[in-house]
Amino acid sequence: MELAEGILDGSVKSLARLISWLEDDDERAYEEMRRLYPHTGNAYVVGITGSPGAGKSTLTDKLTQVLRKKGYTVGIIAVDPSSPFTGGAVLGDRVRMSNLCLDPGVYIRSMATRGHLGGVARATNDAVRALDAFGKDIIIIETVGVGQDEIDVIKIVDTTILVLVPGMGDVIQSMKAGVMEIADIFVINKADHPGADQLETEINVRLEQDKQAKDRKWVPPVIKTVAVEGKGVNDLAAALERHRAYLEESGELEIKRKKRIKEEILSLVESTLLKLLQEKFMSGDSFEDIIDEIMSGENDPYSTARELLKRIGLDVTIQQ
Amino acid sequence: MSNGKDRKIKVIVAKPGLDGHDRGAKLLARVFAEAGMEVIYTGLRQTPEMIVQTAIQEDADVVGISSLSGVHNYFFPKVVQLLRENGLADVLVVGGGIIPAEDIPKLKEAGVAEIFGPGTPTQKIVDFIKQNVRKK
Numbered sequence: 001m002e003l004a005e006g007i008l009d010g011s012v013k014s015l016a017r018l019i020s021w022l023e024d025d026d027e028r029a030y031e032e033m034r035r036l037y038p039h040t041g042n043a044y045v046v047g048i049t050g051s052p053g054a055g056k057s058t059l060t061d062k063l064t065q066v067l068r069k070k071g072y073t074v075g076i077i078a079v080d081p082s083s084p085f086t087g088g089a090v091l092g093d094r095v096r097m098s099n100l101c102l103d104p105g106v107y108i109r110s111m112a113t114r115g116h117l118g119g120v121a122r123a124t125n126d127a128v129r130a131l132d133a134f135g136k137d138i139i140i141i142e143t144v145g146v147g148q149d150e151i152d153v154i155k156i157v158d159t160t161i162l163v164l165v166p167g168m169g170d171v172i173q174s175m176k177a178g179v180m181e182i183a184d185i186f187v188i189n190k191a192d193h194p195g196a197d198q199l200e201t202e203i204n205v206r207l208e209q210d211k212q213a214k215d216r217k218w219v220p221p222v223i224k225t226v227a228v229e230g231k232g233v234n235d236l237a238a239a240l241e242r243h244r245a246y247l248e249e250s251g252e253l254e255i256k257r258k259k260r261i262k263e264e265i266l267s268l269v270e271s272t273l274l275k276l277l278q279e280k281f282m283s284g285d286s287f288e289d290i291i292d293e294i295m296s297g298e299n300d301p302y303s304t305a306r307e308l309l310k311r312i313g314l315d316v317t318i319q320q
Numbered sequence: 321m322s323n324g325k326d327r328k329i330k331v332i333v334a335k336p337g338l339d340g341h342d343r344g345a346k347l348l349a350r351v352f353a354e355a356g357m358e359v360i361y362t363g364l365r366q367t368p369e370m371i372v373q374t375a376i377q378e379d380a381d382v383v384g385i386s387s388l389s390g391v392h393n394y395f396f397p398k399v400v401q402l403l404r405e406n407g408l409a410d411v412l413v414v415g416g417g418i419i420p421a422e423d424i425p426k427l428k429e430a431g432v433a434e435i436f437g438p439g440t441p442t443q444k445i446v447d448f449i450k451q452n453v454r455k456k
Contacts, residue, residue: 012376012377013376013379013406013407013408016376016377016378016379017379019379020330020379023326023328024326024327024328025326082358083353083354086353086354086355086356087328087356088328088352088353088354088355088356088357088358088359089353089358089359090349090350090353090359090361091358091359091360091361092361092363094360094361094362094363094374095361095362095363096363098362098363098365098366098370101370101373101374102369102370102373107377108374108377109377109378110358110360110378112328112358114326114328
């Protein structure tokens with residue numbers, strides 16, 4: 001049976017295999033994705049991000065349990081980095097999610113970044129879509145994800161939960177431009193540790209500044225949790241539902257999703273074009289000859305780039 | 321033949337039962353990652369059902385189970401049996417830990433591909449997996 005049919009028929013095995021194909025960049029995956037596409041758009045996508053050790057996996061585990069009690073089915077994609085040296089990875093997020101393992105309403109997938117930056121793997125977005133077609137109501141992407149510039153995760157989620165913990169040094173340091181702005185909900189996890197109140201004050205001061213500095217209709221709530229004990233997790237689930245309602249009622253969800261589709265098309269075209277050019281025109285001896293011509297001053301990169309684009313039917317001027 | 325340009329071997333490393341000795345399992349998780357594999361570490365106190373659910377969800381190629389508490393005669397064959405029942409007969413199952421030599425033939429008969437005892441050079445395990453793993 002084809003994987004898409006299997007997925008629509010509720011087969012976990014088909015779902016798991018399709019995600020592998022996506023990760024492996026297997027060409028067969030895209031025909032299946034095309035067939036699944038009409039069945040997507042129903043899931044709500046949540047990103048849980050924060051530093052290593054902040055408690056993201058435990059929080060994901062506990063939040064999922066609350067969401068299950070509310071009747072939602074949940075898909076989880078737990079992203080961890082691949083080693084840039086060996087390409088391998090140890091994916092340990094399931095350790096904190098053992099309770100969810102046998103629940104048929106929950107699907108968990110560990111995913112290595114395989115060199116992709118931004119806290120998500122290349123396959124993450126399509127995996128979310130496969131889970132959506134499979135029928136999961138809520139999909140959680142759990143990832144470290146937050147460097148100073150690595151915010152790809154927010155491009156593919158509806159609500160971003162930023163998990164902070166007390167005692168991680170100067171908070172403002174961890175809230176440089178970009179990082180602070182991505183949060184729709186702040187979580188102070190390990191709130192029983194010293195410094196939690198101070199952290200809360202610092203976030204609130206920052207949020208207060210935001211209010212005066214820019215027009216922002218949604219003010220991110222700050223939720224204190226002790227994830228290992230399940231404390232505050234109901235509050236987090238409630239905040240999540242509030243943010244979802246806000247996005248839906250304000251029309252922002254639609255704007256967000258439209259923007260996402262646009263970016264996705266752009267990224268598909270970009271990667272396909274890049275591969276095509278590299279494989280068909282920028283390899284082999286003849287291309288080496290062109291490079292030699294440029295080296296010796298007989299040709300230049302600008303004309304060559306334009307020439308390459310002409311070969312695929314694009315007569316355009318070169319832009320950076 | 322796999323079409324995938326970026327194919328990786330996926331290994332589940334699991335500790336079944338109440339056994340809390342996970343030094344070996346954690347070491348192997350690292351060894352496999354160093355060998356370029358993607359390792360899903362499940363943690364302690366896994367039942368065969370949990371291990372097999374994890375293998376299904378993760379589309380794992382290999383399940384590595386470690387036991388030092390004498391439950392291998394039940395757990396290892398049970399994992400193989402459940403994998404087969406779920407249509408995953410092509411998943412390679414390997415075991416390790418403290419396994420008496422006289423138990424090994426029976427475990428292999430039950431479908432465990434290989435048993436690696438204490439002191440096995442880690443490269444030997446990596447090589448075994450690379451040679452025997454399924455082709456997706």
